[in-house]
Amino acid sequence: MPVETVRPEEALVLDRPWATVVWNDPVNLMSYVSFVFESYFGYPRSKAEKLMFEVHEDGKSTVSSGSREEMERDVQAMHEHGLWATMEKAE
Amino acid sequence: MSGGFERRRGGGAVATFTGFEADLMRSLASQMVELLRNEVAAPRETNDPLEQLLDFSGPTTEPDDPVLARLFPTAYPDDEEAAAEFRRFTEGGLRDTKARSAAMMIDTLEEAGLPTELDEDGLHIDVELDAGAATTWLKSFTDIRLALATRLGVEEGDEDFWLALPDDDARAHVHDIYDWVGYLQETLVLALSR
Numbered sequence: 001m002p003v004e005t006v007r008p009e010e011a012l013v014l015d016r017p018w019a020t021v022v023w024n025d026p027v028n029l030m031s032y033v034s035f036v037f038e039s040y041f042g043y044p045r046s047k048a049e050k051l052m053f054e055v056h057e058d059g060k061s062t063v064s065s066g067s068r069e070e071m072e073r074d075v076q077a078m079h080e081h082g083l084w085a086t087m088e089k090a091e
Numbered sequence: 092m093s094g095g096f097e098r099r100r101g102g103g104a105v106a107t108f109t110g111f112e113a114d115l116m117r118s119l120a121s122q123m124v125e126l127l128r129n130e131v132a133a134p135r136e137t138n139d140p141l142e143q144l145l146d147f148s149g150p151t152t153e154p155d156d157p158v159l160a161r162l163f164p165t166a167y168p169d170d171e172e173a174a175a176e177f178r179r180f181t182e183g184g185l186r187d188t189k190a191r192s193a194a195m196m197i198d199t200l201e202e203a204g205l206p207t208e209l210d211e212d213g214l215h216i217d218v219e220l221d222a223g224a225a226t227t228w229l230k231s232f233t234d235i236r237l238a239l240a241t242r243l244g245v246e247e248g249d250e251d252f253w254l255a256l257p258d259d260d261a262r263a264h265v266h267d268i269y270d271w272v273g274y275l276q277e278t279l280v281l282a283l284s285r
Binding site for chain 1: 161162163164165166167168173177181185188189226229230233234236237240245246247248249273276277280281283284
Protein backbone atom coordinates (compact mmCIF):
# COMPACT_ATOMS: atom_id res chain seq x y z
CA MET A 1 0.00 0.00 0.00
CA PRO A 2 1.38 3.39 -0.92
CA VAL A 3 2.16 5.70 1.92
CA GLU A 4 0.24 8.94 1.62
CA THR A 5 1.88 12.14 2.60
CA VAL A 6 -0.30 14.88 3.96
CA ARG A 7 0.32 18.39 2.71
CA PRO A 8 -0.29 21.22 5.18
CA GLU A 9 -3.46 22.52 3.48
CA GLU A 10 -4.87 18.99 3.45
CA ALA A 11 -4.08 18.49 7.12
CA LEU A 12 -6.37 21.39 7.94
CA VAL A 13 -9.23 19.78 6.07
CA LEU A 14 -8.55 16.36 7.60
CA ASP A 15 -8.80 17.91 11.03
CA ARG A 16 -12.24 19.37 10.33
CA PRO A 17 -13.48 17.25 7.43
CA TRP A 18 -17.23 17.85 7.83
CA ALA A 19 -19.46 20.88 8.07
CA THR A 20 -22.96 21.73 9.26
CA VAL A 21 -24.87 23.80 6.71
CA VAL A 22 -28.04 25.70 7.64
CA TRP A 23 -30.40 26.60 4.77
CA ASN A 24 -32.77 29.53 4.46
CA ASP A 25 -36.48 28.85 4.92
CA PRO A 26 -39.43 31.24 4.67
CA VAL A 27 -40.64 30.49 8.21
CA ASN A 28 -37.95 30.88 10.83
CA LEU A 29 -37.58 34.35 12.31
CA MET A 30 -34.22 36.08 11.89
CA SER A 31 -34.14 36.81 15.62
CA TYR A 32 -34.75 33.17 16.46
CA VAL A 33 -32.12 31.83 14.04
CA SER A 34 -29.45 34.07 15.50
CA PHE A 35 -30.65 33.20 19.03
CA VAL A 36 -30.10 29.50 18.21
CA PHE A 37 -26.59 30.12 16.84
CA GLU A 38 -25.75 32.14 19.94
CA SER A 39 -27.24 29.78 22.53
CA TYR A 40 -26.39 26.39 20.98
CA PHE A 41 -22.91 27.09 19.57
CA GLY A 42 -22.01 29.68 22.18
CA TYR A 43 -21.02 32.15 19.42
CA PRO A 44 -20.79 35.85 20.28
CA ARG A 45 -23.85 37.77 19.12
CA SER A 46 -21.95 39.46 16.27
CA LYS A 47 -20.90 36.10 14.79
CA ALA A 48 -24.37 34.59 15.32
CA GLU A 49 -25.96 37.52 13.49
CA LYS A 50 -23.41 37.37 10.66
CA LEU A 51 -24.18 33.67 10.09
CA MET A 52 -27.92 34.37 10.29
CA PHE A 53 -27.61 37.08 7.62
CA GLU A 54 -25.63 34.66 5.42
CA VAL A 55 -28.47 32.14 5.70
CA HIS A 56 -31.00 34.84 4.91
CA GLU A 57 -29.12 36.58 2.07
CA ASP A 58 -27.11 33.76 0.47
CA GLY A 59 -29.61 30.97 1.08
CA LYS A 60 -27.25 28.99 3.31
CA SER A 61 -24.34 29.24 5.70
CA THR A 62 -21.72 26.88 7.08
CA VAL A 63 -22.24 27.24 10.80
CA SER A 64 -19.78 24.72 12.23
CA SER A 65 -17.12 22.22 11.16
CA GLY A 66 -15.39 19.24 12.73
CA SER A 67 -15.47 15.46 12.80
CA ARG A 68 -18.36 13.60 11.24
CA GLU A 69 -19.67 12.59 14.66
CA GLU A 70 -19.57 16.17 15.95
CA MET A 71 -21.34 17.47 12.86
CA GLU A 72 -24.06 14.83 13.09
CA ARG A 73 -24.63 16.04 16.64
CA ASP A 74 -24.87 19.66 15.44
CA VAL A 75 -27.22 18.80 12.56
CA GLN A 76 -29.44 16.86 14.95
CA ALA A 77 -29.48 19.84 17.34
CA MET A 78 -30.42 22.19 14.49
CA HIS A 79 -33.31 19.86 13.59
CA GLU A 80 -34.36 19.88 17.23
CA HIS A 81 -34.52 23.69 16.98
CA GLY A 82 -36.51 23.49 13.74
CA LEU A 83 -33.73 24.77 11.47
CA TRP A 84 -33.14 23.09 8.11
CA ALA A 85 -29.61 21.71 8.38
CA THR A 86 -27.57 19.25 6.34
CA MET A 87 -24.13 17.60 6.49
CA GLU A 88 -21.47 18.57 3.98
CA LYS A 89 -17.90 17.45 3.35
CA ALA A 90 -15.63 20.44 3.92
CA GLU A 91 -14.07 21.71 0.69
CA MET B 92 -55.02 40.34 22.76
CA SER B 93 -51.90 39.35 24.64
CA GLY B 94 -48.97 41.75 24.44
CA GLY B 95 -46.67 38.77 24.20
CA PHE B 96 -43.81 37.86 26.49
CA GLU B 97 -41.80 40.10 28.74
CA ARG B 98 -38.56 39.50 30.51
CA ARG B 99 -38.89 37.79 33.88
CA ARG B 100 -36.79 38.88 36.82
CA GLY B 101 -34.10 36.24 37.37
CA GLY B 102 -34.32 34.91 33.80
CA GLY B 103 -37.03 33.45 31.62
CA ALA B 104 -40.22 35.22 30.55
CA VAL B 105 -43.79 36.01 31.57
CA ALA B 106 -46.96 36.59 29.54
CA THR B 107 -50.68 37.00 30.10
CA PHE B 108 -53.08 35.32 27.67
CA THR B 109 -56.82 35.46 27.31
CA GLY B 110 -58.60 32.15 27.83
CA PHE B 111 -59.25 32.04 24.09
CA GLU B 112 -55.55 32.50 23.24
CA ALA B 113 -54.41 29.90 25.77
CA ASP B 114 -57.03 27.48 24.46
CA LEU B 115 -55.84 28.04 20.89
CA MET B 116 -52.23 27.41 21.89
CA ARG B 117 -53.27 24.22 23.66
CA SER B 118 -55.10 23.06 20.57
CA LEU B 119 -52.07 23.71 18.32
CA ALA B 120 -49.72 21.95 20.76
CA SER B 121 -52.09 18.95 21.02
CA GLN B 122 -52.15 18.59 17.25
CA MET B 123 -48.37 18.63 17.26
CA VAL B 124 -48.24 15.85 19.88
CA GLU B 125 -50.72 13.80 17.88
CA LEU B 126 -48.86 14.28 14.60
CA LEU B 127 -45.50 13.33 16.14
CA ARG B 128 -46.78 10.26 17.95
CA ASN B 129 -49.13 8.85 15.33
CA GLU B 130 -47.27 8.26 12.10
CA VAL B 131 -46.49 4.62 11.41
CA ALA B 132 -42.80 5.27 10.75
CA ALA B 133 -42.19 6.20 14.40
CA PRO B 134 -40.15 3.52 16.15
CA ARG B 135 -42.10 1.33 18.55
CA GLU B 136 -41.71 2.15 22.20
CA THR B 137 -40.78 -0.74 24.42
CA ASN B 138 -39.21 -1.27 27.82
CA ASP B 139 -38.02 -4.78 27.12
CA PRO B 140 -34.21 -4.61 26.65
CA LEU B 141 -34.18 -7.64 24.35
CA GLU B 142 -36.90 -6.16 22.19
CA GLN B 143 -35.04 -2.84 22.11
CA LEU B 144 -31.90 -4.57 20.83
CA LEU B 145 -33.85 -6.41 18.21
CA ASP B 146 -35.79 -3.35 17.13
CA PHE B 147 -34.77 -2.30 13.63
CA SER B 148 -37.93 -0.32 13.08
CA GLY B 149 -36.39 3.17 13.28
CA PRO B 150 -37.43 5.03 10.14
CA THR B 151 -34.88 5.17 7.31
CA THR B 152 -36.87 7.07 4.68
CA GLU B 153 -38.25 10.58 4.68
CA PRO B 154 -41.74 10.79 6.22
CA ASP B 155 -44.65 10.99 3.73
CA ASP B 156 -46.32 13.85 5.56
CA PRO B 157 -44.78 17.11 4.31
CA VAL B 158 -44.89 18.62 7.82
CA LEU B 159 -42.92 15.70 9.25
CA ALA B 160 -40.54 15.85 6.27
CA ARG B 161 -39.84 19.50 7.14
CA LEU B 162 -39.44 18.77 10.87
CA PHE B 163 -37.00 15.93 10.12
CA PRO B 164 -35.06 16.99 7.01
CA THR B 165 -32.70 14.66 5.18
CA ALA B 166 -29.24 15.23 6.66
CA TYR B 167 -27.25 13.85 3.70
CA PRO B 168 -28.96 15.09 0.52
CA ASP B 169 -26.48 13.28 -1.77
CA ASP B 170 -25.96 10.04 0.12
CA GLU B 171 -29.05 7.90 0.53
CA GLU B 172 -27.37 5.31 2.71
CA ALA B 173 -25.88 7.80 5.16
CA ALA B 174 -29.18 9.70 5.22
CA ALA B 175 -31.04 6.51 6.15
CA GLU B 176 -28.55 5.72 8.92
CA PHE B 177 -28.78 9.25 10.32
CA ARG B 178 -32.56 9.09 10.28
CA ARG B 179 -32.65 5.70 11.95
CA PHE B 180 -30.56 6.99 14.84
CA THR B 181 -32.04 10.46 15.26
CA GLU B 182 -35.67 10.68 14.16
CA GLY B 183 -37.17 8.62 16.99
CA GLY B 184 -35.43 10.69 19.65
CA LEU B 185 -36.26 13.99 17.92
CA ARG B 186 -39.92 13.06 17.62
CA ASP B 187 -40.00 12.23 21.29
CA THR B 188 -38.26 15.47 22.33
CA LYS B 189 -40.61 17.57 20.19
CA ALA B 190 -43.71 15.76 21.43
CA ARG B 191 -42.61 16.20 25.05
CA SER B 192 -41.97 19.92 24.49
CA ALA B 193 -45.46 20.40 23.07
CA ALA B 194 -46.96 18.38 25.94
CA MET B 195 -45.07 20.61 28.38
CA MET B 196 -46.67 23.68 26.81
CA ILE B 197 -50.10 22.14 27.40
CA ASP B 198 -49.26 21.24 31.02
CA THR B 199 -47.95 24.74 31.73
CA LEU B 200 -51.11 26.37 30.34
CA GLU B 201 -53.35 24.07 32.38
CA GLU B 202 -51.32 24.53 35.55
CA ALA B 203 -51.64 28.28 34.99
CA GLY B 204 -55.42 27.91 35.16
CA LEU B 205 -56.66 26.95 31.68
CA PRO B 206 -59.66 24.66 32.31
CA THR B 207 -60.11 21.43 30.29
CA GLU B 208 -63.20 22.94 28.68
CA LEU B 209 -63.04 26.68 28.18
CA ASP B 210 -66.52 27.99 29.01
CA GLU B 211 -66.09 31.30 30.77
CA ASP B 212 -65.44 34.74 29.35
CA GLY B 213 -62.91 37.16 30.76
CA LEU B 214 -60.50 34.46 31.84
CA HIS B 215 -56.82 35.46 31.97
CA ILE B 216 -53.94 33.03 32.11
CA ASP B 217 -50.63 34.20 33.54
CA VAL B 218 -47.75 32.10 32.28
CA GLU B 219 -44.35 32.21 33.93
CA LEU B 220 -41.44 30.40 32.29
CA ASP B 221 -37.93 29.95 33.66
CA ALA B 222 -35.07 30.13 31.15
CA GLY B 223 -35.17 26.40 30.38
CA ALA B 224 -38.94 26.28 29.89
CA ALA B 225 -38.80 29.41 27.74
CA THR B 226 -36.28 27.74 25.40
CA THR B 227 -38.54 24.70 25.16
CA TRP B 228 -41.48 26.96 24.26
CA LEU B 229 -39.37 28.65 21.57
CA LYS B 230 -38.76 25.27 19.95
CA SER B 231 -42.44 24.34 20.14
CA PHE B 232 -43.48 27.67 18.63
CA THR B 233 -41.05 26.89 15.80
CA ASP B 234 -42.51 23.41 15.24
CA ILE B 235 -46.07 24.82 15.24
CA ARG B 236 -45.13 27.59 12.79
CA LEU B 237 -43.33 25.13 10.49
CA ALA B 238 -46.42 22.90 10.54
CA LEU B 239 -48.86 25.74 9.79
CA ALA B 240 -46.59 27.19 7.08
CA THR B 241 -46.15 23.83 5.38
CA ARG B 242 -49.91 23.19 5.34
CA LEU B 243 -50.55 26.71 4.01
CA GLY B 244 -47.68 26.66 1.50
CA VAL B 245 -46.01 29.81 2.86
CA GLU B 246 -43.17 31.06 0.66
CA GLU B 247 -40.54 33.76 0.86
CA GLY B 248 -41.98 37.24 0.25
CA ASP B 249 -45.62 36.17 -0.21
CA GLU B 250 -47.11 38.55 2.40
CA ASP B 251 -49.27 40.35 -0.21
CA PHE B 252 -50.95 37.11 -1.23
CA TRP B 253 -52.12 36.40 2.32
CA LEU B 254 -53.21 39.99 2.90
CA ALA B 255 -55.31 39.94 -0.27
CA LEU B 256 -57.28 36.82 0.70
CA PRO B 257 -60.96 37.47 1.49
CA ASP B 258 -61.96 37.14 5.15
CA ASP B 259 -64.12 34.10 4.49
CA ASP B 260 -61.17 32.14 3.10
CA ALA B 261 -60.13 29.63 5.77
CA ARG B 262 -56.50 30.11 4.79
CA ALA B 263 -56.66 33.78 5.78
CA HIS B 264 -57.73 32.74 9.27
CA VAL B 265 -54.98 30.09 9.58
CA HIS B 266 -52.41 32.56 8.31
CA ASP B 267 -53.48 35.03 11.01
CA ILE B 268 -52.83 32.33 13.60
CA TYR B 269 -49.45 31.62 12.00
CA ASP B 270 -48.56 35.32 12.24
CA TRP B 271 -49.77 35.48 15.82
CA VAL B 272 -47.58 32.53 16.89
CA GLY B 273 -44.69 34.28 15.12
CA TYR B 274 -45.40 37.42 17.11
CA LEU B 275 -45.38 35.46 20.39
CA GLN B 276 -42.12 33.81 19.40
CA GLU B 277 -40.50 37.13 18.48
CA THR B 278 -41.43 38.64 21.87
CA LEU B 279 -40.13 35.52 23.62
CA VAL B 280 -36.77 35.69 21.81
CA LEU B 281 -36.53 39.37 22.76
CA ALA B 282 -37.38 38.66 26.38
CA LEU B 283 -34.55 36.13 26.55
CA SER B 284 -31.99 38.11 24.56
CA ARG B 285 -31.63 41.40 26.39
